[in-house]
Amino acid sequence: xxxxxxxxxxxxxxxxxxxxxxxxxxxxxxxxxxxxxxxxxxxxxxxxxxxxxxxxxxxxxxxxxxxxxxxxxxxxxxxxxxxxxxxxxxxxxxxxxxxxxxxxxxxxxxxxxxxxxxxxxxxxxxxxxxxxxxxxxxxxxxxxxxxxxxxxxxxxxxxxxxxxxxxxxxxxxxxxxxxxxxxxxxxxxxxxxxxxxxxxxxxxxxxxxxxxxxxxxxxxxxxxxxxxxxxxxxxxxxxxxxxxxxxxxxxxxxxxxxxxxxxxxxxxxxxxxxxxxxxxxxxxxxxxxxxxxxxxxxxxxxxxxxxxxxxxxxxxxxxxxxxxxxxxxxxxxxxxxxxxxxxxxxxxxxxxxxxxxxxxxxxxxxxxxxxxxxxxxxxxxxxxxxxxxxxxxxxxxxxxxxxxxxxxxxxxxxxxxxxxxxxxxxxxxxxxxxxxxxxxxxxxxxxxxxxxx
Amino acid sequence: xxxxxxxxxxxxxxxxxxxxxxxxxxxxxxxxxxxxxxxxxxxxxxxxxxxxxxxxxxxxxxxxxxxxxxxxxxxxxxxxxxxxxxxxxxxxxxxxxxxxxxxxxxxxxxxxxxxxxxxxxxxxxxxxxxxxxxxxxxxxxxxxxxxxxxxxxxxxxxxxxxxxxxxxxxxxxxxxxxxxxxxxxxxxxxxxxxxxxxxxxxxxxxxxxxxxxxxxxxxxxxxxxxxxxxxxxxxxxxxxxxxxxxxxxxxxxxxxxxxxxxxxxxxxxxxxxxxxxxxxxxxxxxxxxxxxxxxxxxxxxxxxxxxxxxxxxxxxxxxxxxxxxxxxxxxxxxxxxxxxxxxxxxxxxxxxxxxxxxxxxxxxxxxxxxxxxxxxxxxxxxxxxxxxxxxxxxxxxxxxxxxxxxxxxxxxxxxxxxxxxxxxxxxxxxxxxxxxxxxxxxxxxxxxxxxxx
Numbered sequence: 001x002x003x004x005x006x007x008x009x010x011x012x013x014x015x016x017x018x019x020x021x022x023x024x025x026x027x028x029x030x031x032x033x034x035x036x037x038x039x040x041x042x043x044x045x046x047x048x049x050x051x052x053x054x055x056x057x058x059x060x061x062x063x064x065x066x067x068x069x070x071x072x073x074x075x076x077x078x079x080x081x082x083x084x085x086x087x088x089x090x091x092x093x094x095x096x097x098x099x100x101x102x103x104x105x106x107x108x109x110x111x112x113x114x115x116x117x118x119x120x121x122x123x124x125x126x127x128x129x130x131x132x133x134x135x136x137x138x139x140x141x142x143x144x145x146x147x148x149x150x151x152x153x154x155x156x157x158x159x160x161x162x163x164x165x166x167x168x169x170x171x172x173x174x175x176x177x178x179x180x181x182x183x184x185x186x187x188x189x190x191x192x193x194x195x196x197x198x199x200x201x202x203x204x205x206x207x208x209x210x211x212x213x214x215x216x217x218x219x220x221x222x223x224x225x226x227x228x229x230x231x232x233x234x235x236x237x238x239x240x241x242x243x244x245x246x247x248x249x250x251x252x253x254x255x256x257x258x259x260x261x262x263x264x265x266x267x268x269x270x271x272x273x274x275x276x277x278x279x280x281x282x283x284x285x286x287x288x289x290x291x292x293x294x295x296x297x298x299x300x301x302x303x304x305x306x307x308x309x310x311x312x313x314x315x316x317x318x319x320x321x322x323x324x325x326x327x328x329x330x331x332x333x334x335x336x337x338x339x340x341x342x343x344x345x346x347x348x349x350x351x352x353x354x355x356x357x358x359x360x361x362x363x364x365x366x367x368x369x370x371x372x373x374x375x376x377x378x379x380x381x382x383x384x385x386x387x388x389x390x391x392x393x394x395x396x397x398x399x400x401x402x403x404x405x406x407x408x409x410x411x412x413x414x415x416x417x418x419x420x421x422x423x424x425x426x427x428x429x430x431x432x433x434x435x436x437x438x439x440x441x442x443x444x445x446x447x448x449x450x451x452x453x
Numbered sequence: 454x455x456x457x458x459x460x461x462x463x464x465x466x467x468x469x470x471x472x473x474x475x476x477x478x479x480x481x482x483x484x485x486x487x488x489x490x491x492x493x494x495x496x497x498x499x500x501x502x503x504x505x506x507x508x509x510x511x512x513x514x515x516x517x518x519x520x521x522x523x524x525x526x527x528x529x530x531x532x533x534x535x536x537x538x539x540x541x542x543x544x545x546x547x548x549x550x551x552x553x554x555x556x557x558x559x560x561x562x563x564x565x566x567x568x569x570x571x572x573x574x575x576x577x578x579x580x581x582x583x584x585x586x587x588x589x590x591x592x593x594x595x596x597x598x599x600x601x602x603x604x605x606x607x608x609x610x611x612x613x614x615x616x617x618x619x620x621x622x623x624x625x626x627x628x629x630x631x632x633x634x635x636x637x638x639x640x641x642x643x644x645x646x647x648x649x650x651x652x653x654x655x656x657x658x659x660x661x662x663x664x665x666x667x668x669x670x671x672x673x674x675x676x677x678x679x680x681x682x683x684x685x686x687x688x689x690x691x692x693x694x695x696x697x698x699x700x701x702x703x704x705x706x707x708x709x710x711x712x713x714x715x716x717x718x719x720x721x722x723x724x725x726x727x728x729x730x731x732x733x734x735x736x737x738x739x740x741x742x743x744x745x746x747x748x749x750x751x752x753x754x755x756x757x758x759x760x761x762x763x764x765x766x767x768x769x770x771x772x773x774x775x776x777x778x779x780x781x782x783x784x785x786x787x788x789x790x791x792x793x794x795x796x797x798x799x800x801x802x803x804x805x806x807x808x809x810x811x812x813x814x815x816x817x818x819x820x821x822x823x824x825x826x827x828x829x830x831x832x833x834x835x836x837x838x839x840x841x842x843x844x845x846x847x848x849x850x851x852x853x854x855x856x857x858x859x860x861x862x863x864x865x866x867x868x869x870x871x872x873x874x875x876x877x878x879x880x881x882x883x884x885x886x887x888x889x890x891x892x893x894x895x896x897x898x899x900x901x902x903x904x905x906x
């Protein structure tokens with residue numbers, strides 16, 4: 001059955017209320033003031049820190065006040081479910097994440113969660129009873145900023161990452177100290193639940209994620225909505241270069257095994273490889289040990305994030321980096337260094353569910369038709385996401401797709417990250433329409449027939 | 454008056470006792486075991502840490518047991534003075550340092566201090582009364598490894614570094630936390646003295662420093678002693694590259710201000726400049742903020758240690774790096790980064806005192822003449838030190854020179870750093886002979902005549 005004939009009420013979200021709710025949630029973990037307004041700050045809400053506990057409490061309270069059933073699972077993923085006519089089938093979920101980068105913004109992840117709450121508010125005030133239940137999910141540690149595995153908790157839910165691996169993940173930290181594990185921090189803030197973190201125990205009918213684009217394309221092309229068809233492939237590596245520590249003043253260049261110099265050459269080489277293949281390569285973390293001014297480091301460590309829309313080209317890029325790094329370590333670093341690769345994340349290219357894409361596109365056309373600009377031009381386009389999201393994991397276990405909104409100057413993972421209240425509201429309205437259409441679709445398809453007999 | 458006619462007793466130190474004393478002192482801060490023997494470890498005795506306090510207590514106790522007058526100054530520099538016939542003139546000091554790199558060895562600095570104590574033991578057991586007093590000094594934080602200013606405390610003594618600057622120096626640390634200052638740590642271990650850290654209040658007649666070469670030259674040429682004429686020029690910089698943090702997956706290469714990529718290109722460029730000028734360039738510390746895998750860093754910081762035997766060529770090297778870094782930041786990093794230089798240390802080329810060099814050379818010839826190998830070849834050479842030492846500062850305020858011993862494979866600032874007990878003893882015997890010659894020299898010159906009248 002096609003989704004072309006779906007007839008649902010044309011509802012729009014309340015732009016002002018949505019913006020207020022978003023900024024309300026950002027009181028927990030606000031940081032990096034860049035303008036005069038109280039909302040002109042970035043965020044530093046690292047997963048499972050004190051501010052993340054506070055925003056979790058806020059989320060649960062808000063969802064309860066909307067009449068939802070709420071619970072959290074073993075990974076601290078938060079769920080808020082609004083009942084429909086048939087409550088024995090899995091809910092349609094709207095999900096994203098409330099954690100941020102250490103110098104992050106107010107929209108990445110946060111918009112998707114608060115838009116989900118706004119959708120529930122619109123359903124409530126219009127007394128709409130959906131066919132099945134509808135809910136909101138906040139995924140733990142999507143960013144992978146504090147615990148270095150992105151989307152780890154949707155990964156556990158999808159049974160792609162063993163829970164013991166996830167629980168054992170420790171904070172990114174290069175210095176002695178005592179880095180905490182996810183499990184320790186879940187316990188500390190009281191968000192390690194009993195509910196299994198598994199799609200089997202906690203299935204979804206579908207997963208829709210509204211997110212800022214985090215790139216410049218929509219803004220550059222004057223568009224309002226990106227209908228996301230998939231996600232580019234990416235891999236994260238932790239790379240260790242081992243040389244020999246010796247004195248910076250007395251060791252001739254010819255006699256050196258300089259781990260930092262080798263690592264620097266590798267970072268430059270990865271950029272050259274990425275440019276050549278029209279892909280991306282980024283080193284966000286780099287450090288050296290023992291770390292003193294006048295001693296060559298015996299060890300340099302850096303991360304490498306490589307991306308391409310095609311799995312096969314990404315593989316070619318990684319192989320080119322491997323060969324070039326090996327050459328640098330062996331031939332281009334005087335007495336020779338050793339280089340070791342460790343895979344942190346391997347995320348193949350993702351193709352979202354065609355029915356989900358279809359209802360998002362229908363909703364987009366409907367929402368944008370109300371805008372005055374629409375008469376002259378189409379204000380949306382299909383897109384491939386540059387970044388990974390929890391939707392990559394949910395897509396393995398339930399129909400999934402995403403909606404993008406414009407991002408000022410394409411800047412994200414930065415305190416000045418911004419999406420206007422109007423654009424946020426358009427995205428949330430598209431989300432609302434997509435959920436209602438998918439709800440109607442599954443009812444027509446007979447998803448509830450067994451339950452109704 | 455020349456020093457050629459000086460006649461002093463031909464004394465040799467006790468090689469076994471010297472080695473035992475050295476390893477005895479290394480029980481405090483031993484780390485990084487690399488072999489089976491208990492002495493086959495490196496050291497991690499960072500300035501003013503708990504193990505540094507212990508070795509200071511050990512030094513003071515040992516010196517007191519040898520009948521010395523001991524005291525420490527405002528920078529925690531330790532002094533042990535053995536009386537001579539005339540005790541109102543300044544002492545001849547034998548000095549070096551007991552602090553080490555975090556992955557350091559058992560000889561760098563330590564040999565010079567324990568050799569000083571061994572010289573006093575030989576004087577005691579031979580009941581030698583020197584013309585003037587003779588002593589040993591342990592300088593605080595020579596390495597600059599924990600507090601990033603090398604030889605800071607001899608620098609204060611020379612009145613080249615204000616004491617408030619030195620006291621305020623904080624631990625090298627990139628992570629939040631609360632880095633401690635030198636003053637706080639001096640107070641914590643009880644070694645902030647009342648005695649002014651100043652060559653005016655605490656003058657020396659001369660300063661002799663025995664040290665391992667820390668390079669491969671003596672070993673490569675089959676020599677036993679380096680008679681050090683001076684130290685190459687070096688500068689240390691802290692370099693900050695500022696770009697813009699944004700998402701690694703959604704920011705096209707053309708739109709990036711990637712601070713890490715720029716820094717990596719600069720590290721490679723500095724190495725090219727050093728190679729071109731036959732100098733040295735080393736980056737021992739590098740890091741990035743905010744430091745997550747999938748965010749370009751907004752800031753990258755690295756240190757640069759550049760060296761050359763000539764001041765003018767060093768200046769040319771620095772200017773070449775400045776120009777190249779500027780070009781990389783502005784032109785070769787897409788949307789452009791900013792680069793900021795901060796000087797940490799500026800140490801011009803040093804020429805030691807000719808009389809000190811002369812007595813060291815006489816002592817060397819005398820000591821080596823006792824070896825069987827000497828008949829066939831000369832076992833010493835004049836040298837320029839690649840590394841900076843406390844002697845660079847003392848040289849500004851009193852006659853100074855240094856003595857080098859061979860270093861296995863030229864490896865230093867590394868746990869496997871090694872100088873054989875026999876070679877250590879040859880160096881200490883040269884030190885003994887140099888001190889006795891300089892003592893005789895100043896008596897003949899009439900340094901004590903005012904005091905004796």
